[in-house]
């Protein structure tokens with residue numbers, strides 16, 4: 068069984084991307100800084116959608132269903148998550164640096180909308196590091212442990 072997709076988190080990614088794309092249409096330094104962020108954020112969000120968010124769906128399913136957590140996708144997901152989590156944290160560093168540049172440009176031009184967008188993107192990345200990534204990691208470890216227990220008891224999902 069494929070893990071449930073938690074669309075609100077993916078929708079938040081899309082909404083932030085759309086606002087960044089709008090900012091990137093601005094002339095001058097602000098637009099250039101936003102364009103840099105678009106290039107960094109687009110592949111990063113796609114990766115999170117595919118690797119960091121599905122484990123939260125596993126957690127959701129485990130909390131809402133009595134069925135054993137067992138699926139070939141979960142084993143593959145855990146492997147990818149273990150490899151990609153440190154990479155995603157490194158990508159955040161580049162995103163924070165680009166956000167700092169965008170914030171400076173927005174402050175110089177008094178662009179409140181972009182200042183607000185920068186705050187939201189910083190908060191969103193911090194929330195991922197403090198909540199989403201650890202929850203994804205714990206969900207996967209829990210799933211692996213449960214799959215091992217079910218396998219040893221001969222239970223299938």
Ligand SMILES: [Fe+2]
Pocket residue numbers: 111115159192195
């Ligand atoms: Fe992120």
